[in-house]
């Protein structure tokens with residue numbers, strides 16, 4: 001099902017024209033309403049009338065997370081505060097948070113793109129959806145909430161945590177959709193199993209998972225454990241929140257809502273725009289937002305884009321799974337390692353649970369790399385030889401893919417800490433040295 005066929009299936013020439021007129025407007029908006037933008041454009045020697053086609057976008061300077069921090073809290077607003085009706089802040093990292101302001105129009109845009117997502121997952125007004133993303137400054141909860149209300153579905157505004165109760169209400173209310181992080185969904189699956197309530201008593205059919213990287217293999221795990229179809233939802237606070245992109249029934253790439261968020265892929269080191277299909281850093285320009293539009297915002301997320309038409313009929317660009325953020329890449333003994341590579345291997349091994357933790361340290365000037373992973377109940381054994389054999393097998397698999405030898409620590413099922421929001425699967429102790 002398609003929420004907004006006119007926009008989602010528009011022919012690409014018309015789409016480009018629309019993007020161009022929107023781009024011109026947003027560039028004028030920030031130039032005349034927002035001092036820091038005007039200054040940056042002046043420094044780059046450009047004025048709004050220099051921007052006429054999508055190709056002209058490369059003339060505009062990039063924005064980074066640091067720019068948002070430097071202008072904390074409100075200096076990047078392009079609307080007067082009297083027009084701002086909502087604030088959100090990015091969940092993450094240390095230091096000052098990143099604050100984003102929404103006008104009424106921005107909230108409508110957010111609901112619109114969110115509605116596209118949930119419709120693409122096959123949900124509609126007859127469906128009850130449990131929202132187990134955190135509510136609050138984090139955009140996950142309220143973003144998904146607005147989306148489900150917009151399609152006319154019934155929202156269960158659970159937020160995260162209180163996992164036993166989540167299962168009880170999911171069962172009693174007959175939730176058909178579940179929206180949360182993939183790592184929390186994994187935990188919910190365990191607790192559901194423990195509840196002893198037979199799966200057939202649940203109506204759950206669709207998972208709406210995002211806010212953190214997850215692999216194809218993790219999708220397999222979640223679909224099997226929960227007996228659902230698991231779909232990707234992508235978004236980031238700076239751009240709007242969840243709803244920047246979504247999968248369709250073909251699950252072969254995440255469609256981006258390009259009529260609102262114009263994507264580019266650039267070389268993370270040089271900023272050069274890369275040709276279609278290249279792996280690089282995703283950059284967005286919000287071409288319709290009013291409160292805090294961002295021009296060429298560097299997401300740090302690594303992915304590729306394809307403009308090939310999808311079998312679902314949507315003409316929008318699709319991105320492949322996010323490999324991770326540039327900052328997630330670990331350099332261990334000089335070798336680049338993404339946690340998602342480790343996840344793929346762990347999920348492929350039948351002896352292992354998809355729960356793992358990577359611990360990196362430096363001892364006597366040498367990097368150490370420990371992978372803690374839970375062994376499945378059926379395979380966990382007191383027999384030393386069996387466990388050593390399994391350890392050898394994992395070491396070998398990981399080494400062949402990532403190129404370095406990890407130190408595998410097999411741990412008992414259910415011993416690693418469970419996540420309720422974004423999982424923390426890496427502890428890099430070298431950062432504290």
Ligand code: ADP
Pocket residue numbers: 090091092093138139209210211212213214232233234235236237238299301322324325
């Ligand atoms: P923070 O940067 O503090 O985590 P956000 O909640 O805005 O704040 O997180 C957005 C980031 O979460 C994205 O830039 C991306 O790295 C990650 N993310 C969101 N959705 C997905 C997804 N579907 N797949 C992979 N990563 C995602």
Ligand code: ZN
Pocket residue numbers: 247248249250255310311312313314
């Ligand atoms: Zn599609």
